[in-house]
Amino acid sequence: MQRNVLHVVSVSFSLPYFVGEQFLYFKKNNSEYNFFVACSPSENLTKLSNSLEFKKIPLIINRSISPIQDIKSIFKLRKIILENKIDVVIGHTPKGGMIAMIASYLARIQNRVYFRHGIMFETSTGFKRFLLKNIERITGSLANKVVCVSNEIKLISEKEKLNSKTKNIILGRGTCNGVDCYGKYNRNNKEQLFSDLRKKNGINEKDFVIGYVGRLVKDKGINDLIEAWELIIKKYSNVKLLLVGPFEDRDKVNDLVHNKIIEYDSIIHTDYVEDTSNYYYIMDAFILPSYREGFPTVVLEASSMELPILTTRATGCSESIIENVTGIFFDIEKNKIADAISSIIENPIHAKKMGIKGREFVISNFEQKEIWDIIEKEILTA
Template structure:
């Protein structure tokens, strides 16, 4: 049974980031497991029940606690050793670190770290260095790092947290898309909205600025309170509706706390597990964050048809298109925030237009099914990549053992061939030429010499047919000229089996598809050599080379080696019709436009 394990620090993150995703992969045939901190345990069990997955409690805390974290790491490693999942996806800071390290220690085949944001962006000193180190460790232990927004990927790479080649973004961003229908204006329950208005004392027609999030500095709540204080002084009918609560580990300044508790224009709804019913109460959303992974709250508001005022912070700028779906202001600028909020309060028609454009963008670019399909494709490619990596290790082991034994056992034969070449053609005995290897990197390839150094009066080499000696023809027919390439195989520049290394000058003539032949090491023999060799056209040979790149495995290599022995004895495909070897490659007809 295919088994996948997701890890998040707290159950609320699973509800926010994995809604529907776990059930999607379970329906695709995976056995799904979810691990998180046990507080509150009821929330973890509820998410597991809704998604149809198995829940596991792990003793994780959001804040740094070395002894507690060490115990949690051990428990996480033991869980993975017991479950033996093919894929682990760890997200949110603490679960991302512990999950990625434990997965690496447990030898999980595919390890994905979902980067939801960088806490280090808004920290300083020792804490910043510690957070940067932990992120680097988590990313180093993962095979891929899914950054939930393009700007987050850019920032993570710039800070040296993750190599660019390892960091990816799914579509336009987010890790799960957004269920836009949950927030659609037409889905509003009028009775529920009326009840909320009554409970919160927000009569119909009251201009309401909304805020959704934790009451911490990083969410920009201090600037919002400052801006709202001045807005209220000019427009006392305006209300600020706050959905969220204080963070025990990150308290606000005393003055901000007093404002929250005492300001007559502020309405606190507290923490709510489902924000959808509250958006119909708002006229616009204030989202003055200092850092985000991706501004999911801004997408929720947009799906509800609301304009959003946010900042240019990492993650936030991906959620709002400035002047199209909302307005963006500099991070920490309370005055600019005030101006933007007032602008939309005083221009309700423009606010509605921005909200409508935002909803259209959510429906177009952030469907959950899109995110799940892209994530599924990533999982599939990583599984193939890891399977291929295992096969490549086996292939390399075969190369080393076979080339070493071959050089040892064939040494007398190679000495004899070298003497014959020396007697008939003189020095040098070995033909050395730079050829393109893996990923096109040049290397010096060795063969026994088969041609004379004959030139025309202008000093240009004569055609192959005139330079090829009788001994050379025999060596090529029996493939004995290839024996020195065993040294290239032993050194890791070539493999026993792979596309033949051609000339460096051919690299710029390949089509993009033909160039894929360099995704594996070149070989002494290959799929094209046992399916026609030089009797094939260049296009046919390259097509066979690319087929091998996509399908190579240990057993196919053994088959090719066996067929090579048969072809050598039959002496098939030694040369193209009318040529001593092959005509020169001048580019494919598709590349030349003919």
């Protein structure tokens, strides 16, 4: 029996993290699936629709609060759902989730699923916090199922009464999509890239590379990381900080930090990279100094590439490593961050062991095909 599944996201750049190649996997195993993605229009959406084999539905979804446009998008999406005889609607992120759940509720779709990738109001205050929390409550109340990407997200959802406890589910140990441990994030598959990519980015043979992948924003701790990095370059000569990701206007880093990232010889900034997987191979350790996460996929990817992890105890991050086995926790303060980086630089044998253990940890708990099988059982056919 044909089954039409619609995913709703705000921006197409999140699709590789939220769904990856699962559409291809499901269609290979069951030719009756048809996948649709409603998303703000872009060239990248068109490109992904061809490579991942889904029908694109251009729909303006503003990430900021836009009441008039949001209402237009809700009713347009309701019409799209009915015209395409959608069976399952899956919403991602607060805005995409809210529009998806309201539209699918109005269209009387029985299988309405919201992926709670994080808690945005965690680092907000005042009216903004009130607004974001109530958006989560509206979305959660209209969903039939809420996928919490970590146990901590589930606990916060219950504590803040964002929806009925009975709706909350977790995929395995946590995550939204898992990691391709044997293909894309397998160190053994990327050896030929090592020398060329290091040379292209001005990394010397003796350089120790601390890497980061993600948006360069305050919530990710980038301001704090650069302050810590200034302590590191006073202490060590052959070190590089590799930042893979774009600056953003929302929650942007301060101007001083922005300029230091551009100007410092010891900092390599790639800007936006379509496929970040190759860059893990030229790192010696991975750092995520985040203030909040849902469940950091980048940490799992780095661990799968046998990198020791440095991260915080923020929501989500605390579940992404095993302390002192696959990585190290630190408090978000420049001296604490610098101490964690120093401990990795000065203990290379232990760091290598953590990387090996990290890959074992990810394979055992987050291998993507096992997560996809749970998604099919719990969401697509339930």
